[in-house]
Amino acid sequence: MTTTKIFRAAIFLLFTLIGVAGLYFWLQVEFVAAVQIIVYVGGIVVLIIFSIFLTQQSGVEMEKPSFQRTIFSAIAVLCGAGLTGLLIYQHQFAVNSGNTMDDSPQNIGTKMLDYQDVGFALPFEVISILLLAAMIGAIVIALKSNAEES
Numbered sequence: 001m002t003t004t005k006i007f008r009a010a011i012f013l014l015f016t017l018i019g020v021a022g023l024y025f026w027l028q029v030e031f032v033a034a035v036q037i038i039v040y041v042g043g044i045v046v047l048i049i050f051s052i053f054l055t056q057q058s059g060v061e062m063e064k065p066s067f068q069r070t071i072f073s074a075i076a077v078l079c080g081a082g083l084t085g086l087l088i089y090q091h092q093f094a095v096n097s098g099n100t101m102d103d104s105p106q107n108i109g110t111k112m113l114d115y116q117d118v119g120f121a122l123p124f125e126v127i128s129i130l131l132l133a134a135m136i137g138a139i140v141i142a143l144k145s146n147a148e149e150s
């Protein structure tokens with residue numbers, strides 16, 4: 001958030017998303033962690049980096065944010081962290097009753113193809129639309145750069 005180089009900001013986003021996937025692994029939801037890595041780290045961040053390189057803006061420094069904007073961002077982050085902490089503190093975490101989900105590859109594969117209430121087909125279609133939108137955005141950014149250079 002504080003770097004003035006756009007490529008470094010994209011790399012920091014990459015490390016942040018890998019950290020989120022690490023939290024998912026720590027919570028023992030390996031499937032969600034794998035989807036996080038494949039979709040966001042492997043898809044979105046790579047498209048962002050490609051669009052930065054296509055526009056040839058990777059070495060250009062961005063303007064440094066004003067002091068007022070930095071203070072406002074810090075206050076927003078502290079309020080968000082405080083709200084998150086308050087919600088976690090107030091939540092009554094129930095003890096697991098022993099009914100765990102069957103996470104066998106066969107069950108996951110069946111649910112990925114299912115389009116009913118417990119299926120994963122709709123979320124994967126939404127992810128494909130997200131990747132398509134990111135790809136179109138990368139192309140638009142690259143075309144704007146080429147048009148401005150002409």
